[in-house]
Amino acid sequence: QETVDLTVVSGFSPTVAAVKMLQESFIPTVNEELAKTGNYEINWQEAFSGTLATPGGELEAVQTGLADVGVIVTAIHSDKIPLYLIGYVTPFTTTDMVLVHNVVDGLVEKYPAFNETWDKFNQVTLSASGIADNYIVCSAKPIESVDDIDGLKIGGIGPNLRWVEPIGGVGVNANLGNFYNMTQTGVTDAILVWGESVVSLKFYEVCPYYFNANLGGANTYAVNVNKQKWETLPEEVQSALETGAKAYSVAIGEFAATLGERAIETFKENGGTVVQIDEQERLEWAATLPNIAQEWADEMEAQGIPGNDILHDYMSAMREADQPIARQWDEN
């Protein structure tokens, strides 16, 4: 039996689902796969909570070989890997994270541009996954309808701030690490989050109004391996890692869905108010947005990437899966 050393990096701590699922799904699955033949064993070195890289620093840590495997938060690298923002430029489309993961993985297989994106950063991607199954507005002030969002200061991870600006929301850049504090202290009135995070990070304590706007989900993470390391790995280990990454994506999607379902219940138990968006309002909101998907596709085309085809394939897959699409982003 041969032992392979692998360092896994994330700037976040295991309280965040993406890291929790690495420990509970990715690593055990890879271990199980390898145990089937018993030829190889991995000696995992977990470098979480910022002990090797800051949140956002994982990309460079994997690029330079400081870490072998990393969970890259694609949503915070709009400048480096814009191609992966596809979920963020197509809001109001789907709330099925496992579907998003399958569709994006299909796109990665079909369009070499996805893998080429990572070439520049000296890494190979195993799978695209996500956690934000369905963005909602968690607010400290009552929201009965979309009109109430006008004038609220809304915290978001970045690319999603554009969703709220057309309806009068004031965007404030923030992240999972400081949403709670900023809302508690009133720097933000509301935050763009999803059910699982509301439960896991106890957001109901600071924003008791849950406005389920069905903004939809987006691929947020990619599990990557340093390229040189990947090339030295035996095929059996490579395929075990791929299996592990797929299992991770499914597990994280299901985790988001399970906790997301409980979110509304947990919210009410803690004295919060839950308001479901009126479907007509949701359609109107989606229509107010500038065509951010088209802007994105144009920018991709300018870089020689078939952005329009990718967008069309993504939306077609969502239509085929009967998702609650409020706006056909590929049709102007």
Place this chain on the structure above:
Amino acid sequence: MAPYELGLISIGAIVALIYAGAYIAVALSLVSFVLVAMLKGTPIAVHLLTLAAADSISSQTFAVIPLFVLMGLIMSASNVGRDAYDVADHFLRRIRGGLGLATVTSNAVFAAVTGVSIAAAAVFTRVAVPEMLRLGYHPRFAVGVVAGSSVLGMLIPPSILLIIYAILTDQSIGMMFYAGIGPGILLSAVYCAGIIGMAFLLPRFVYDVDGRFADLHASSDRPRLSALDVIRKGGPLILLIVIVLGGIYGGVFTPTEAGAIGSFAALIIAIARRSLTLKSFWNVLLETGHITASVCFLIIAATMYSRALTVAGVPFWLSGLVSGEGDSFLLVMLVYIVVILLLGTIIDSVSIILIMVPLFLPILNGMGADIVWFGIVTIITVEIGLLTPPLGMACFVIKGSLPDNRIKLGDIFSGAAPFALMMLFVVALIVSFPDLVYVGRWFGM
């Protein structure tokens, strides 16, 4: 040789280099480079250094350092700090070691507006040390009191360390802030008792009996303050506290933004009192930059080293020591505290929290420990590292802000030692009586 063994040897190398007189940041980064080069090859060692140089301080956590330092230096340059200190001194000077008490008390109050300890260290070095020397206190004691009481800044809210801990462990920041109040008061009280005790039992430590700084002593008694003086001198600081705390708890800004707002408010107060010239303001800006640059360069280097230790698997090896099923709760806490104290000698506070808390949190959680209480124990223990050689951030800032070159770094460390011991005593108290963390429970609430 196992990588973690190389990691342990590297600790010895750093300590040796630092005591030999190497620049501390250089010693940390050089040893990190060599350690990672041996384990993973030179190219990766280069990346480790460069990446940490670029990303380790680029966050809100560190962006507040210059802002809080700026606030402190404006207060110092415009005599707001000194006046407040006069007021505290007015009420306490008849007690033996009274100026020490005044320093602790005014630091406790200052802690309510600052989120980082180094700002308090910089300010009170300027304000309290010259006053204490003038009245015949021993320089070692004077800098020791300042070093010791500067740690209150991180314990009494707002506090960057409490915020980092809360985010890391998914606790409410408000709850962590609340839990910092009681222990902050407790530590201040223990300091006061310790100072009075030392003034009676070890007068040679407290007062400059050998006359080493006789040239600075002034025999004349200072004028007494009238009630009006007390208001005039104490008022500006109170106003600043009201603005900063009111702003934070009134939801106008975050604790991390408080430094910038406080600087602005302090500047307005200084202008209103006509106590700050354009030139002295420019010098304040230059000096804020100096303190920030030297402290942040140390933090960058300490981050390099903590990442190198991660590469060597030292943290993993450490947690393996205590994860045994049969370990008793007290044994685990004891190991935890000892390890933090050791790491505290050479790594910065934030890095220690990032390394240690995630390792021990699952173990403590499994034992049913109170995570808020655990955080307070962690933070006080981590803060002891600010006072211990060879890398003691509070002592460095004091050295950097001291106008008098005759006080050496060694004087500051030995002056701070009794305060480090008192902190350890408070840690022991809180471990023995966990309820001490919640100030409400002191009164049976």
Place this chain on the structure above:
Amino acid sequence: MANNPSTGPDEETLPSDHSPWIPGLTPAVTGMNMVGAVVVLAMAVIVNVDVLGRWLFNAPLDGAVELTEMGIVAIVYLQLAHAVAVGKLTRSEMLLELTERRLPRLNLALRLAFNLMGAFVLAVIVYGQVPRLISAWENGFYKGNPGIFRAPMWPLEAILLIGAAFALVQFLVLAWRNAGLMRDLGRARP
């Protein structure tokens, strides 16, 4: 505090880890130091504008978070070389002071070694930073988000590179001075 750069202190009276005044180098380092102080002021202004704008006019300053996170890095590297030049980098001086009078040769040898170590570490950082700067420039990396606020990364990467490079040169200047003093010592007592 800072010495007047136009005249400069007498080299003979400088402590042995203090850089002499050097045409070109010293004015550049002093200038960077001053720019660093301006960045401190700019950071305070940005946060105040953001907070007051948000509070009074519901209009936060886009990019305040990104700019302060970049500002702190800029301050450190703008002022690092100056800190090296004036001997402000933190160290424990116990052994150096003990050996200053009694073992001057050992003392200078130690100082020389420590300054070379500093030069080496900064050389590593400079070497690793060059490709990062090129990559940031060529790919147009930025902080922020499209459609809201973007700040290009290359100026910051350039400040890091230039600051580290000047600090490297300053360490070499100090090492050179240590070597010179050692040579003088050898001449005085052959």
